Amino acid sequence: MASELEIPVNKEISKESIRLKVWDYLENSNLASFPRPVHHRIPNFKGATAANDRLRELQVFNSATTVEINPDKPQQHARFLSLEAKKTLLVPVPRIRHGLFKKIVPPKGANKDMLNKCASSLGVKDFSVPIGLDDPLKVDVIIDGSVAVSTKGYRIGKGEGYADLEYAMMKTLGAVDDNTVVISTVHDCQVMDLPDDLFAAHDLSVDYILTPSRIIKCDGNLSKPSGIIWSILTKEKLDLIPILKNLRYREQKAGKDVRLKDDIESETGAALK
DSSP states (O other): OOOOOOOOTTSOOOHHHHHHHHHHHHHHTTOBOSSSOOTTSOOOBTTHHHHHHGGGGOHHHHTOSEEEEOOSGGGHHHHHHHHHTTOEEEEEOGGGTTOSEEEEOOOTTOOHHHHHHHHSHHHHHHSEEEEOTTSOOOOOEEEEOOSEEOTTSOEEOSSSOHHHHHHHHHHHHTSOOTTOEEEEEOOGGGBOOOOGGGOOTTOOOOSEEEOSSOEEEOOSOOOOOOSOOGGGOOHHHHHHSHHHHHHHHHHHHTTOOOOOHHHHHHHHHHHHO
16 A cells, blocks of 8 residues: 655645646556556546445445446446446536536446446446436446545646536535435555645535555545536536536526626625725
8 A cells, every 4th residue: 555645834735736746646657547648637547446336335335225326437437336236327517618417328238348438437438327417316426537635625626627617516506415325446556635725615525535555534524516606607507517507597596696817806895996
């Protein structure tokens, strides 16, 4: 087992500096797996299958009916295990461009080889159907990849914020609640102490960490996003993710404050004139 990475206290620490440290370490220690280099990705790692196999040891996974799993390579075996157990498997649409989820639908009578194909990135495209915003949905377990995680439950992704936003959107739609369990599968070296002050209300925390060598039940009792925080989103982000406009309209009709970051900055600038 590789030892946990230590973050130097004599340098300015940021999420990006931690990402770079992890990506470099995985590559330089030859712990990375295809696709390489792992920089700017949810990194695939040697032992990913073993880490995902630990899902079988978790009652929360075994009893789950609907599971949402990111489409990245290191979580392919988790997707296979979900299909093998005949769970409803949802995979986020890349960058949330054309909807929130797709449901993986294997061919009738699919054997293990076919299920593994369905669990691959190609299978996610070829054996899936879109899920509409109004389709009834209750997600029991979320399995996400990470760049770094802590035993408290803090998580750092690749830096684009999609996992955080996907969860917030699911919360807004009522697809997740306080009973939904979040799991991350990573290499042992990706588990480290992470400074509390790097994280905010929009960051998704995890409940369990699975590595090739162990299962960690996170002990930080951290909160998860309570919904979409419109004040940190921009009009540009809404243009990139059209379904956000739909959700914003719904929240506005419900009487919620849906002012965007641009709106607030414009109002603040006008008030100072």
